[in-house]
Amino acid sequence: MKSQALIAAFDLPESSLVNQRVPRKLLLENGAPTSADKRSINEGIEELIWIAALKPVTVGVPEFRDESHEYLEIAVLLLTLRDGAKTTRLVELVHRAIPYPVLLLTQQGAPLSLSVAHKRWSQSEAGKTVLEGDIVSVAWSREVDADIMADFRNSLALGSQPRTNLHALYQGWLDSMVALNAARVTGNFTLAENAEYAAARRDALRECGVLQEEIGRLRTLAAKERQIPRQVELNLELKRIDAELATTKQKL
Known part of the structure; x- marks a missing residue:
């Protein structure tokens, strides 16, 4: 699947679209703790595009705040990597560098993947966010049944996700991705019926x-x-x- 087809599957409103290049400087200053990471960013990233900003005013979904979280916006980004780039590490660095929860599409030649990672406030550094739990990712593969991939793609539309708040919206996409990873084992794509089952499935x-x-x-x-x-x-x-x-x- 091409990245534009995947972006279209989210059915995002025009009001949310940004389509601006993100400078490497942002990643170097906020997401590169080591000199090796800086080198990976400079040598491995072809470009990073900010596709959309999902905010209450652009998608009609309320923000979310509690003692540990502040979801004011979800950033939809497209990361294009060069051949030989350290994909796993660069995906992690992008998630860490952006202060909002990120819906990250990553392409490196033909392969295309999607990843998400919840965020919470840092307990050691005021005003900083850190990843909460693992990065959840899925990759497109011809080895996966076409019907399963079609069901997954259909589950991504913004209108099909929970709209209680931005945290619930983000969790809805995460649960769809977990359902795809489960389907690769079971052969059947089914969304979790409730939060408890979704957590048990993960x-x-x-x-x-x-x-x-x-x-x-x-x-x-x-x-x-x-x-x-x-x-x-x-x-x-x-x-x-x-x-x-x-x-x-x-x-x-």
Whole structure:
């Protein structure tokens, strides 16, 4: 999918569109804690475009404030990376550098991804925001069933999201992305019915990733092992973790 097609899927109102280039200086001053990060920004980023600013006045969704959060705006950005760029790190740096929660589209050649990350006030530095929890991301892949991708794309429209406040709106997009990641395991795209199920699904996906990594590690060890008793031990451990993975997948 091209970035413009993904942007269109959000069905954002004209009043929210910005379409302005973000200078690298902003990232260098606010999102680059090390000299290596500065080099990655200068060498890896082709351009960063501010696509839209989602505010109460532009999308009709109220702001959100509590003791830990202040969601006055959601920034929709398009990050274009050069070949060889450190994608994961640069995505993180952009999320950290922008003071608002970011809906970040990232393209590097043909591949296209989407990422979000909640933000809260820093407990150690007044007036600064930090990431809250993990960055959640999805990538377009031809390996994923076309119907699943179509369902996901249809779920992104602004009018389909919660409109209680900007935090709920942002969470709605995050939940759609988690639903896609779950569908890659289950083969079925379904949105969580409530916040509790959405949180449980995120935990289950995280656990699936941990278990799959452990299965890969054990299979590598088993393939190299020459002692039969140790091979038996590793295979039994593999069966146990496979069973645990199957149980965890049922929570998706």
